[in-house]
Amino acid sequence: MPTTPALRDVAALRAIEALASQRLGDGFELMRRAGQAAWRDLLRAWPDAHRIVVACGPGNNGGDGYVLARHALESGREVTVVHAPAHAPRGELAPRAAGDFREAGGSVRTDGALPVADLLVDAVFGIGLSRAPEGESATFIDALNAHGAPILSLDVPSGLDADTGNAPGRCIYARRTIEFIAPKAGLRTGAALDYVGDLSLATLALEPAWLDEVHACAKLLQADALASWLPPRARNAHKGSHGRVLCIGGDHGSGGAIMLCAQAALRSGAGLVDVATRELHVPALLARLPEAMAHVPTFREQFEASLERADVIAVGPGLGQESWGEHALDTAMQHAQGRALVLDADALNLVARQHRALPAGTIITPHPGEAARLLDTDAKLVQRDRLAAARELAARYGCVVVLKGAGTIVAAAGRTPRVIAAGNPGMAVGGMGDVLTGVIAALRAQGLAAFDAASAGALLHACAGDAAAAAGERGLLPTDLMPFLRALANPEPVR
Ligand SMILES: NC(=O)C1=CN([C@@H]2O[C@H](COP(=O)(O)OP(=O)(O)OC[C@H]3O[C@@H](n4cnc5c(N)ncnc54)[C@H](O)[C@@H]3O)[C@@H](O)[C@H]2O)[C@@H](O)CC1
Numbered sequence: 001m002p003t004t005p006a007l008r009d010v011a012a013l014r015a016i017e018a019l020a021s022q023r024l025g026d027g028f029e030l031m032r033r034a035g036q037a038a039w040r041d042l043l044r045a046w047p048d049a050h051r052i053v054v055a056c057g058p059g060n061n062g063g064d065g066y067v068l069a070r071h072a073l074e075s076g077r078e079v080t081v082v083h084a085p086a087h088a089p090r091g092e093l094a095p096r097a098a099g100d101f102r103e104a105g106g107s108v109r110t111d112g113a114l115p116v117a118d119l120l121v122d123a124v125f126g127i128g129l130s131r132a133p134e135g136e137s138a139t140f141i142d143a144l145n146a147h148g149a150p151i152l153s154l155d156v157p158s159g160l161d162a163d164t165g166n167a168p169g170r171c172i173y174a175r176r177t178i179e180f181i182a183p184k185a186g187l188r189t190g191a192a193l194d195y196v197g198d199l200s201l202a203t204l205a206l207e208p209a210w211l212d213e214v215h216a217c218a219k220l221l222q223a224d225a226l227a228s229w230l231p232p233r234a235r236n237a238h239k240g241s242h243g244r245v246l247c248i249g250g251d252h253g254s255g256g257a258i259m260l261c262a263q264a265a266l267r268s269g270a271g272l273v274d275v276a277t278r279e280l281h282v283p284a285l286l287a288r289l290p291e292a293m294a295h296v297p298t299f300r301e302q303f304e305a306s307l308e309r310a311d312v313i314a315v316g317p318g319l320g321q322e323s324w325g326e327h328a329l330d331t332a333m334q335h336a337q338g339r340a341l342v343l344d345a346d347a348l349n350l351v352a353r354q355h356r357a358l359p360a361g362t363i364i365t366p367h368p369g370e371a372a373r374l375l376d377t378d379a380k381l382v383q384r385d386r387l388a389a390a391r392e393l394a395a396r397y398g399c400v401v402v403l404k405g406a407g408t409i410v411a412a413a414g415r416t417p418r419v420i421a422a423g424n425p426g427m428a429v430g431g432m433g434d435v436l437t438g439v440i441a442a443l444r445a446q447g448l449a450a451f452d453a454a455s456a457g458a459l460l461h462a463c464a465g466d467a468a469a470a471a472g473e474r475g476l477l478p479t480d481l482m483p484f485l486r487a488l489a490n491p492e493p494v495r
């Protein structure tokens with residue numbers, strides 16, 4: 001796959017299927033290729049699986065399952081196709097694939113009962129899922145999940161909405177999913193990451209140019225894209241060449257948040273970092289991070305001078321929503337003209353509370369709860385369709401949005417959203433977002449445009465999290481990322 005592959009939604013996949021069926025002259029050819037590709041993938045991942053149960057649904061996803069089952073049968077495996085009573089093959093193609101399987105001597109159980117197996121193949125529902133599985137469909141999915149053998153899902157774990165990554169009801173927990181034709185946005189963000197397992201792709205030998213004829217709903221940013229975002233450093237650089245970041249936050253009780261932000265900004269290459277925080281936190285900050293310059297927002301002149309000097313103002317980590325934080329945010333916003341802004345955490349909660357407009361190009365980094373407050377909805381609805389929520393935030397606030405959570409999304413009006421293909425659950429710990437704010441602010445200060453700084457920052461942060469998680473996800477600390485931020489921010493060996 002290229003470093004930033006295009007992601008497709010169901011509408012685009014339907015368009016590609018129609019186009020390909022027409023150009024190949026036979027609708028069944030795609031199903032034949034899908035079933036065969038899935039069989040090859042199964043052999044790669046589970047070469048020793050002998051007893052294979054293929055669970056088929058009523059549509060073309062089930063048809064792919066019948067094609068795979070015929071290949072398994074012909075290679076001497078013990079194969080049983082099982083479908084729920086209500087899932088007899090329908091339409092034009094699936095009955096044909098089922099007929100081929102029976103003709104080859106395959107047996108089909110129509111009572112939904114699952115025999116002993118080394119491996120289950122899930123071909124119940126694909127991109128045609130139209131509602132939450134209920135009744136027999138729900139019981140069948142429950143039985144597959146409870147069986148105990150690993151599950152290979154064809155195209156989509158059955159029950160998952162391939163556009164949103166939301167499971168509206170029961171859903172298969174796959175060990176592995178083989179996608180057909182093109183990678184799907186909905187398999188890479190939010191709840192989807194609990195269901196998909198390892199992902200592989202079969203393009204079904206379609207001409208790449210055919211894919212270009214349909215729209216991409218998002219792009220996937222993978223670890224190897226990182227180097228291309230990071231600007232080279234001039235040999236005669238001085239500290240001013242790499243930008244000046246002012247980090248504002250750390251009300252009483254939250255002093256660590258702004259320290260993490262500042263340290264991450266320095267480790268991601270900012271030339272100068274100022275911190276405006278509570279006076280009480282200054283000694284700890286300077287002891288821990290002597291490279292930072294400390295200011296106190298209540299000393300107005302000193303604070304305003306630091307705002308005037310800043311290239312990038314990052315507000316929010318540990319800011320709180322009391323008058324101290326409100327005053328610091330107000331003052332920062334008064335000096336936003338001509339500077340880049342990165343807003344996080346309580347800065348976003350204050351923006352939501354005050355119904356504040358944001359200067360164009362502001363980067364906001366909400367988690368789903370903050371996104372919900374900004375959109376006046378609830379976090380569950382945000383998570384139900386993360387891409388739509390990120391796009392809506394970008395449109396409503398005219399800003400660049402980094403919607404955090406598994407499969408972070410970066411969106412901006414008029415741009416194709418980006419989905420980050422890195423990060424891990426070890427990063428779900430307090431302080432991790434403060435680090436992200438510092439990373440993005442540092443990249444913005446080094447000259448990246450807002451959308452690129454947000455994208456590269458989210459990717460760098462996630463990759464550093466993955467590198468740090470090599471020692472274990474449980475117990476991972478935000479400070480563990482610091483050496484990896486430095487290493488990954490320097491992809492070229494230093495001469
Ligand atoms: N159309 C094509 O050209 C190709 C399709 N392919 C496969 O076909 C799949 C799409 O096929 P379909 O469009 O037939 O859709 P699916 O097979 O995903 O499912 C549609 C069928 O399931 C039923 N259904 C949907 N949600 C349900 C629910 N919650 N409870 C009960 N029944 C439900 C529908 O009524 C319909 O009969 C892809 O995911 C892929 O696996 C591949 O063979 C490649 C080519």
Ligand SMILES: [K+]
Pocket residue numbers: 061122123124125126153154155156157158
């Ligand atoms: K499936």
